[in-house]
Amino acid sequence: MPLFECLRWQHAQLCDGGAMLKWSVLVYVVGVMVALLHLHYTHRRMLTELQSVRSECSNLHCYYCCPGTSLSLACGSSRGKRDVSSQRKPRRKRQKHGMFLHLVPASTYSYDDRDTTVLSWAVGRSQGAGLQVSGDSITVVTEGLYFIYSQVLYEDSATLMGHVITKRHKGAETKLMKCMTIMSPNVSKPLNTCYTAGIHFLESGSVLELSVPRAPAKLVLSAPATFMGIYSL
Numbered sequence: 535m536p537l538f539e540c541l542r543w544q545h546a547q548l549c550d551g552g553a554m555l556k557w558s559v560l561v562y563v564v565g566v567m568v569a570l571l572h573l574h575y576t577h578r579r580m581l582t583e584l585q586s587v588r589s590e591c592s593n594l595h596c597y598y599c600c601p602g603t604s605l606s607l608a609c610g611s612s613r614g615k616r617d618v619s620s621q622r623k624p625r626r627k628r629q630k631h632g633m634f635l636h637l638v639p640a641s642t643y644s645y646d647d648r649d650t651t652v653l654s655w656a657v658g659r660s661q662g663a664g665l666q667v668s669g670d671s672i673t674v675v676t677e678g679l680y681f682i683y684s685q686v687l688y689e690d691s692a693t694l695m696g697h698v699i700t701k702r703h704k705g706a707e708t709k710l711m712k713c714m715t716i717m718s719p720n721v722s723k724p725l726n727t728c729y730t731a732g733i734h735f736l737e738s739g740s741v742l743e744l745s746v747p748r749a750p751a752k753l754v755l756s757a758p759a760t761f762m763g764i765y766s767l
Contacts, residue, residue: 633662634765635672638757643670644749651751653686653744658757665764672742672764679767682711683731684744687759689724690752693717696728698747699762703740710734710742727759733767 637655644651654670664676674680688695696714700707713730736742744762746753754760 632766633664633676634763635660635665635667636763637667637672637761639753639755639760642751642753642755644751646749649747649749651746651749651753653746653753653760653762655762658761662766664766670743672762674736674740674742675738676766677736677738677740679733680736680764681731681733681767682742682762682764683729684711684713684762685727685729685760686713686744686746687725687727687754687756688715688717688752689754690717690748691719691724692748693719695726695748695751696746698745699730700743700745701734701736701740702743703737725754 636658638658640654640656642651642653652670655667655672657667664674666673666675682699684697684699686697693716694714695717696712698709698713699711701710702708711730711732713728715726715728717724717726742764
C-alpha cells in the first residue's frame, strides 16, 4: 500500500473514532439531563403529596381533638386557635360558701348547785341560716360535719382552769371537747388562755354549750380574748 493511502486510511480511522467519542459524550450528557429532570419532577410530586398528607392529618387532628371545629380551619391558624381555646376553657366551679358562726362573749351566769359557769354569746360574724344562737346555746339546723373552736382567757387564782363544750340532742348529752390549763398562783394577777378545736358530726337539732366547771369563774369577757366559733365543712 502506498504511503499516501496508508495515511489517509489512518486519518479516516481517527476521524471515525473522534466522532464516536463525541456521540458517546453527547448521549451521556443527554441521559444525565433526562435523569435530573426526572428527579426534579419526582421531588416536586413528592412534596405535593406530602403537603396533601399533612393537610389531611391536620384536618383529622382538628376533627378528633377539637369536636365541632370546622375542617376547613387549620389548627395552626389564629382563628382555629381561638375556637379551640374557647372550647377547652374549663368551667369554673361555683364556689360554695359554707355556713359559719363566730361568737363573742356577752355575759356569764354561775350555777352554784352545779358548780358551773356558763357563757352567753353575741354574734360577731355569721353566714347562712343553718346555725342559730340564743343566749348560751348554739342550735344546729343543718346536719353535717362542722369545725368547732373556742378560747377562754382566765384570770382566776385557782390552780387548774378549763372549759367544756357539750352537745345535747334528743335528751342525750355528750361532751365533745375539753380544754384545761394551769394557772400561776404566785402572781398578783394570774392570766392564762385555753384554746381547743375539733371536727364533729352534728345532727339537726343539736344544741352546743360552753361551760366552765367552776362557780363562780373569773373570765375576761373581751372579743379578742374569749370567743367561740363553728363552721360547716
